[in-house]
Amino acid sequence: MRKTFVVLTAMALVGGAVVLATGGRRAVAQGGGTVEVDVKYNGAPQVEKLKVNKDTEKCGQETTIEHVMVGSNKGLANAVVSAPNAKGAKPVKAVIDQHGCKFVPHVTVMQPGELELKNSDDILHNIHTYSTANPAINKAQPKFKKTMTEKFDKPEMVKLTCDVHSWMLGWLAVVPGVAAVTDTNGVAKLENVPAGKQKIEVWHETLGKQDKEVDVKAGQTTKVSFEMKGK
Numbered sequence: 667m668r669k670t671f672v673v674l675t676a677m678a679l680v681g682g683a684v685v686l687a688t689g690g691r692r693a694v695a696q697g698g699g700t701v702e703v704d705v706k707y708n709g710a711p712q713v714e715k716l717k718v719n720k721d722t723e724k725c726g727q728e729t730t731i732e733h734v735m736v737g738s739n740k741g742l743a744n745a746v747v748s749a750p751n752a753k754g755a756k757p758v759k760a761v762i763d764q765h766g767c768k769f770v771p772h773v774t775v776m777q778p779g780e781l782e783l784k785n786s787d788d789i790l791h792n793i794h795t796y797s798t799a800n801p802a803i804n805k806a807q808p809k810f811k812k813t814m815t816e817k818f819d820k821p822e823m824v825k826l827t828c829d830v831h832s833w834m835l836g837w838l839a840v841v842p843g844v845a846a847v848t849d850t851n852g853v854a855k856l857e858n859v860p861a862g863k864q865k866i867e868v869w870h871e872t873l874g875k876q877d878k879e880v881d882v883k884a885g886q887t888t889k890v891s892f893e894m895k896g897k
């Protein structure tokens with residue numbers, strides 16, 4: 667038992683070292699820096715609570731819609747932060763799960779390309795997108811269809827709903843360059859942003875968008891903060 671544990675730990679350490687080494691090399695090769703973005707909101711959170719009238723064994727008796735999530739120190743969660751002109755970012759496969767009759771995560775960022783849509787609920791969902799730059803999707807995903815792949819080739823903020831569960835709301839940010847979503851403290855990190863002047867954009871589903879220019883330095887972390895205004 668102990669032996670297995672030691673071997674596994676050693677493997678994990680080696681694996682970690684490999685990841686660190688490649689990560690470091692990539693950063694140096696691109697001459698990029700990190701931009702740490704801090705997004706604040708001075709207003710009150712807006713979380714809608716409602717009773718569920720369908721599929722309650724999977725969806726629960728009640729649910730919430732997270733319109734504006736404000737954490738500690740007025741940090742705004744679920745904001746999309748991006749350096750849209752940063753070239754050479756490595757595409758990461760974007761995945762959205764329909765779980766507990768919610769889109770998880772509530773806000774997803776992806777570069778133009780393919781999105782994997784999961785249904786881990788074992789019930790019927792029906793994705794409905796309000797896209798205009800990309801073809802709109804209105805497609806049933808029965809419980810046996812655990813994953814679907816959809817294409818979003820054009821940059822756009824896409825609203826997601828489900829025609830079976832009226833409360834389901836999510837957002838897909840198709841953004842070129844480097845992008846991330848703020849955490850519960852309102853912070854997001856953009857990694858490997860090419861050095862030099864870069865436009866940093868912040869977008870929030872109900873609070874709109876803002877941008878600022880920052881000077882990114884290779885191998886360093888540049889901090890920038892935003893304060894979103896209520897509408």
Ligand SMILES: [Cu+2]
Nearest residue numbers: 791828830831
């Ligand atoms: Cu649904």
